[in-house]
Amino acid sequence: MIGRHRHLIGLEDLSREEILEVLKLAVSMKEVLRRPLKKVPTLRGKAVVNLFFEASTRTRSSFETAAKILSADALNWTSAGSSVTKGETLVDTARNLEAMRPDVLVIRHAASGAPRLVAESVACSVVSAGDGAHEHPSQGLLDAFTLAEHFTRASGAGPEAPPDFGLFAGKTVVIVGDVSHSRVARSGLHCLPKLGARVRVCGPPTMIPAGIEKLGAEVHYSLQKAVEGADAVMMLRIQHERIGDPLIPNTREYSRLWGLNARKAADWLTPQCCILHPGPINRGVELSPDVADGPRSVILDQVQNGVAVRMAILYLLAGGGAADV
């Protein structure tokens, strides 16, 4: 259980306390992940099934690694042949899998709402690994964890100091790109304000959803204005199918208006502003290589923290006993 929840479908559902429960547990999990011997018997005898209807080696591997470090059995079930219109088939697949007695079903699907539909049909726990343009809750949590680490380092704490989740208050995080179609953005928007941060969104007008101010976001159409005084900038991945939009005729134009390179970073960002990206990066589009690999980038921290956060999620939902990690 994460607080009152048996499933993790979206961060919209979680309270500040529930979000902090996961993040705090992830601190211990990251310590396990960084040991020379990365193995604890905590979830031995538990089973995690990765049910991916969209290709994603990255997120699937992260959940699989998290499961294995906790000694759970991990089973991968990938299916290309499922469409948005086959709601019943999705539920049939999930109920069949459930009959094999997994403890957690991790599901990625192109259709928004698919994980909730499955959660309503099965007795085991369901974790969304991203559904359509809805949410990607484990990404939102790993982003928050990474930001807390950065804010802690920036506050002058030593390099080994644990992340201080109280440091979001008064911080400004900017999300840049195709916010409309981004489940990463949506999970960030449901998470960061609960932790105390201000969120600005910025991108081509056609890619900023109407009414997003209701989620507490400030909207900008100038990147320079958006990042002014910001503590962190989260660059979204632009999908190739969006290129060709009247406002974004090509990737060069996107990069010119919405990308970050070393010059813009030096001119526009405060010295302590860090840069996140959910990956995989379109190098030279959202970020120039020198920025992606530069000192402001916490992108690889995000990947590592992803495993730690997913260990915490699996631990809480698979009903591990005492936190014997």
Place this chain on the structure above:
Amino acid sequence: MIGRHRHLIGLEDLSREEILEVLKLAVSMKEVLRRPLKKVPTLRGKAVVNLFFEASTRTRSSFETAAKILSADALNWTSAGSSVTKGETLVDTARNLEAMRPDVLVIRHAASGAPRLVAESVACSVVSAGDGAHEHPSQGLLDAFTLAEHFTRASGAGPEAPPDFGLFAGKTVVIVGDVSHSRVARSGLHCLPKLGARVRVCGPPTMIPAGIEKLGAEVHYSLQKAVEGADAVMMLRIQHERIGDPLIPNTREYSRLWGLNARKAADWLTPQCCILHPGPINRGVELSPDVADGPRSVILDQVQNGVAVRMAILYLLAGGGAADV
């Protein structure tokens, strides 16, 4: 060993006693599967290779889950590029895999006879996970296990009573659909009569193989007649490539003649008759959704029992020591 057998190629080869050996062991295995911690060290140090030449996430996952619960290592080897005509390549692949020292090779192949060919070429145990239109022995065993559970419940035993495998005597099981091309039907026909049940088959005349009476089956061409007084109905999955047969111009026509819906079930079936389906269901074709998800359906029991039966098969063939489950 299953009785005298090092391999499990088909239920035609097994005696009544050998079938019962697997089913009885599966009772303990199901108890393990239903524990909160689903893990026993029984097959630690043993290796199971899934060698699938036909796509089947369902059956492959069931064997993989069974192996992992018993602490065996499971390796998946999928190959789309093998055709019926490359007999030598199949044996080469199997002998190569065998050189990596698996204890059990689970093989699915589109060609009838492929598992036997492999069994004759390797030193390890071979389990057929379905070959062409020949047999699907683990499916036949899980169907029998599920029927025994149903008959036990129907006899008034408590919900926790173990399945009584003596209850097949005098029972009638009807297999409906494309019997000719069904390895599920063939394994059922080789298994159920040995346990004491009568078997009827029913379907379009072009889909009932000539001479099937020799296997002890009664042939019907009217679904209503076939299911009269039956204790269980096993609906086969219709393959889309069979639609277009002069007798089955479309799925609606198939459904009208050979499908079950709530009305037919209420009018034609005895109150205690259960419904099986090997999955995946073509909803609205073989079964209407209300029947597939209704109280007569034991379809998800079949999936769960599949893991238990495969645990028993792997245990017997991989040479587990004392039954320390």
Place this chain on the structure above:
Amino acid sequence: MIGRHRHLIGLEDLSREEILEVLKLAVSMKEVLRRPLKKVPTLRGKAVVNLFFEASTRTRSSFETAAKILSADALNWTSAGSSVTKGETLVDTARNLEAMRPDVLVIRHAASGAPRLVAESVACSVVSAGDGAHEHPSQGLLDAFTLAEHFTRASGAGPEAPPDFGLFAGKTVVIVGDVSHSRVARSGLHCLPKLGARVRVCGPPTMIPAGIEKLGAEVHYSLQKAVEGADAVMMLRIQHERIGDPLIPNTREYSRLWGLNARKAADWLTPQCCILHPGPINRGVELSPDVADGPRSVILDQVQNGVAVRMAILYLLAGGGAADV
């Protein structure tokens, strides 16, 4: 560490002593592999990632089996979508994976040099599982191991005698086929002379690289001359895309000039000459079936030794403690 090396990119980099370090450890590993319970806790808590940009169930399964026997966690990451031109993407993928804290990254890539590029970018150990036409070092080591076993048996030692790696001195090994494009040949050429063997290469003139004599190889254009007095013949797999070369109009012609059948083997080979092939065999092209399956063939030994050699490689690089196998 293998000697001074944190990575295994190619046998060109290894000294005679470093090669022998792996081969000698593989003797104990093969003993583990042949136990009824093939499992040691040596690498428990260590993680091996298989990052394969070319399809190869065979080599991938061998590394996966090796990892599991040593109790390491194994994760498979396959990617078809990566091209030679996307050097940055490859490094991004590897650095992302590295952030998940694997101990060893096993990489196969169509581009020569890809594993070295990755090794320069990550902190974990990198093992090449074959890169373009460059090297396939674990194959070169398993070939050497298999040859040593054969030479030991041929020397009159008992069937249980461990391989004597001192027996390469004075032996002649012939590599036959498309040497130019073969990473197997290249690793053999970098390994066998260091162990004391003489190497001859033989094939169509267009498939023998210019200057190969500098690696110490003797070049032959007549198969009969090449194998005269040889102690072992290593037949390379001919790639179908090479057929059509002016010198090799079809597979029959290839087989006539460069293949081995029972008659040629009987007429041309010394009684103790063994035959190797990296697999998969094009039966009837490089080798006739009777030779591939005959008494001279050590092809399945190669497969089994491949697991043992890879166990040794993973053990040395993943930093196992005392050799408690």
